[in-house]
Amino acid sequence: MNQNIATWFELPATDLGRAQQFYRSVLNASFKQEDMSGMQLAIFEAEDGAVSGMLVQGEHYQPSATGAVVYFSGGEDLSQPLAEVESAGGKVLMPKTPIHDGECGYFALLLDSEGNRVGLYSPA
Template sequence: MTFDNAISWFEIPATDIDRAQKFYEAIFGIEMAKMDMDGYKMRMFPINDPMTGIGGALCEASEFHGPSDKGVLIYLNANPDIQAIIDRIESAGGQVIVPKTLIAPEYGTMAVFMDTEGNRIGLHSIEGVVM
């Protein structure tokens, strides 16, 4: 068995899927695909190749999971400009918790925000990485 990536799929809980979709589309400048199943509403993040890439979605399913500001912290890809995404968070209804911060020259920058659903989410960018 090979282990190319530690993550293969993620779900960000939402209590209002339409509000969450509007927020993430606004901060990332993307369109999310709708995929609803019986009792489970999803909005898919774009992915170039579902067979090799890491995918994820916003999910509204209260009996399955709920928003969290204390659990696992995932970092979404903020390349090529993390600050451009950070600058859209508050106007879209979120809150910046940790501003753009250099991790180390070889690892890039990070930030953390609270989304409209009460989830604590990280951003990571390799901008400025020195090899």
């Protein structure tokens, strides 16, 4: 049985609308809105069976630049989504960086519009 080790993620947001706009701009993401137990949720739309997650605004959720890092697909070349980060309200912390001289692809680190440190990965 082939399973992803990661099955779900939650990224805290202090302004859910701003956070959604950031991920729409950088990743071309779309969301499904929900409220649950006093929390506002914006669930990343994904294909059935794909690992996904949500943006969440609630009492116990605080953005962090020092916690765990979630990596998003940067498509074929993460230079394209990286070019959108600052105009979408984020900050590039580490530019496109080769992994093992590019043999294993590339990664970058950024702060999203809420102050969460997240990563991007691409094969080129």
